[in-house]
Structure formats: C-alpha cells, structure tokens
Amino acid sequence: MTNIYDFLKFQPELYKQLVCKDILFAYYDCPQTGLREEVFSHYGYITFVVRGERRVHRSGKSWLLQPNSCLFFKKGALLQDIYRSDNFRSFNLYLPDSYLQQLIKEYRKFYNGRLVGNQPGEQVIELAVNETTHSFIQTILGYFEQQPAPTEAELEQRARELLFSLLINKANQVLAAYLNSLVDRRQTSLYEVMEANYMFNLSLEQYARIANRSLATFKREFTRVFQTTPAKWLMQKRLTYAQTLLQTTSMLVNDVAFESGFENNSHFSRVFKEKFGTSPANYRKQLVLSYS
Structure with a gap:
C-alpha cells in the first residue's frame, strides 16, 4: 500500500513541497491513476481542497472532498475514489504526533475556554474554515512559488498560525479534543x-x-x-x-x-x-x- 507522505516527500521534482523538520507542506495534483486506491500515512494531516473532487471511505463511511473543504485525517489508512473528474488538486500539511503534542500544550496556555474532553471519534474530522484560516492557507500557497524559498522558521510559524486558527474556531472542537488526547499518551x-x-x-x-x-x-x-x-x-x-x-x-x-x-x-x-x-x-x- 502507498504511504502518501513518502510518495510525495521523495519525489520533490514531481510534486511541489516545502519541508520544515518532519513537517511536510505539499501542493499537488493528485497522482491517483486507478478508480479506487488504498493509501496510508504514518502522520496525521490536514487537507484543503483547491479544485476537483474526491471521495474517501473508511469502515462503510464516506466523505466528499470538494473545493474549499478542509479535513483532518488521523494517521492510518483510507480508500479514495476518483469522483466525477480527475482534475484534483489539494494542499496537504503532514504533522508528526510529537509536533501536535507540543502545539496543543502551547495552545492550552492562552486558551481561556475549556478543552473538550478526550474523544476517540472518527478517523476523519471535517473542519470549519473561516476568513482567517483561509487567509493563512492562501499565504502558504504563495510560498510554493516564492523565490527564494521561505526559511524553516517562516514555515513553522505559518503552520502554527494555521493550526491555531483552526483550534480557536469553536466549530472545530473535535479536532481540539483529539489533539488534547495526544498529550496524555506516552x-x-x-x-x-x-x-x-x-x-x-x-x-x-x-x-x-x-x-x-x-x-x-x-x-x-x-x-x-x-x-x-x-x-x-x-x-x-x-x-x-x-x-x-x-x-x-x-x-x-x-x-x-x-x-x-x-x-x-x-x-x-x-x-x-x-x-x-x-x-x-x-x-x-x-x-x-x-x-x-
């Protein structure tokens, strides 16, 4: 089965990417060739759909990915279908658990509300995107064409801003609950x-x-x-x-x-x-x- 993180990271000549430590920013046309394929990632990741559509499946449940939709995928496997067209492009942000654990610890310091209790939930979390989050995503997309390329410090700052903007949004409490659960695990x-x-x-x-x-x-x-x-x-x-x-x-x-x-x-x-x-x-x- 294809590890989509490895597939992208080790083909920089084919797929636009930016790397900061183990964090991978990828902006690419989906390379899927079959009508349906199984893929996995050993990192959790955020997907923001720029164009086209895909449908992903897990355990009898399906999610439609379409322009401007944003989802968080926990690490693991899924089945994806080519849906309606093969003109699919997305921005993906791959994040190791260690980074997510540190992020939520820092988030706790300034978050005045109460974090939702730990919830196992679905492997796929649909996210709400407001104007602030959308602005951060557009800034990151601009980095893929920027010369010279942004520094690692800039990339990490943009990743933090994007994630914090999602966590602050009360519509994304399921994501906050999942990240909160990571902190309590050795x-x-x-x-x-x-x-x-x-x-x-x-x-x-x-x-x-x-x-x-x-x-x-x-x-x-x-x-x-x-x-x-x-x-x-x-x-x-x-x-x-x-x-x-x-x-x-x-x-x-x-x-x-x-x-x-x-x-x-x-x-x-x-x-x-x-x-x-x-x-x-x-x-x-x-x-x-x-x-x-």
Whole structure:
C-alpha cells in the first residue's frame, strides 16, 4: 500500500513541497491513476481542497472532498475514489504526533475556554474554515512559488498560525479534543491503531510505522496486548468483518473481500470457507433462504 507522505516527500521534482523538520507542506495534483486506491500515512494531516473532487471511505463511511473543504485525517489508512473528474488538486500539511503534542500544550496556555474532553471519534474530522484560516492557507500557497524559498522558521510559524486558527474556531472542537488526547499518551495506542486499520491490507511493517514502533517492538508488544500473533488476529478480525458485510449489505463478494483487507478474492473465499464451512457466496444464499 502507498504511504502518501513518502510518495510525495521523495519525489520533490514531481510534486511541489516545502519541508520544515518532519513537517511536510505539499501542493499537488493528485497522482491517483486507478478508480479506487488504498493509501496510508504514518502522520496525521490536514487537507484543503483547491479544485476537483474526491471521495474517501473508511469502515462503510464516506466523505466528499470538494473545493474549499478542509479535513483532518488521523494517521492510518483510507480508500479514495476518483469522483466525477480527475482534475484534483489539494494542499496537504503532514504533522508528526510529537509536533501536535507540543502545539496543543502551547495552545492550552492562552486558551481561556475549556478543552473538550478526550474523544476517540472518527478517523476523519471535517473542519470549519473561516476568513482567517483561509487567509493563512492562501499565504502558504504563495510560498510554493516564492523565490527564494521561505526559511524553516517562516514555515513553522505559518503552520502554527494555521493550526491555531483552526483550534480557536469553536466549530472545530473535535479536532481540539483529539489533539488534547495526544498529550496524555506516552506513545501511540497499539490497540487503537489495529482496531482502526485492520480492514486495510497493510503489511506488518506499515502497521508498525503507524504505531511509531520498530517491527520487532511491534510484534513483541502485539503478542502481549492481544495474546496472539498479528497474522492470526488480523485474519480473525477480517473474517468477522467480512461476515458482517455479507449479512448487512448487498456488496458483491469481490468488494467484500477488498473492503475487509484481503489480497484477492480467491484467498478470501478459501479462508472464509475454512472458517465458516461454506463459500462467501453460499453463505449469503443461505442467509437469504433463512429469511424467506
């Protein structure tokens, strides 16, 4: 699966970008070629849509990205579709957890209201953009054409201004709650990473990167937390999720396999039959007969 952060950062000759420490500012035409693709990022990021439209999906829910819409994506995976046209351009700001933790600590110092309590919430947070925020975004967009390029100090200041303008907006309290929850964690919750992303066909190395752990540490801690191996846990979760989709939706079997994180339909059908004693197609037929 494509790590969109790496994809952009290591191709500066193709996609406009500015880098400040681990913070990545990217302004680009979406490189997606297929009708639907799975992507992930090991950093959370803000997307502001400049033109065109995209639809993104996670766990049966969808969000439409259209001009002037702004969203925060927690680190992890999602499915994106080309929607109506392929003329899509966005400004993305990728931010490591360590930076977000420091930012919210500083925000607490001058914020007079009470921060919303910690909320797990959705992986995708829709954001309200007022004139102040829009002005900061336009300033940053101008940096991509500026010569000489802005300094790291300037870039970091603009990132802080943009984020503070979003946090001050009372319509964005869900974002404030999420960032507030990061401060109280010593490290990323392995349980939350896996529960939020098991339905995507990520490698163990990619799960470990989202969780900000080495692969060896990830495997060791996974066994301690879940009392089983990653492979066995993922198989059980994906099969259970596929079973639910077969029971509650009219999705084609191929789509169920894809949505559940299986590499291909033949593999899905084989392991499903081993678990439930029948193929996915026959399982659904039996459900229909039982209700008729």
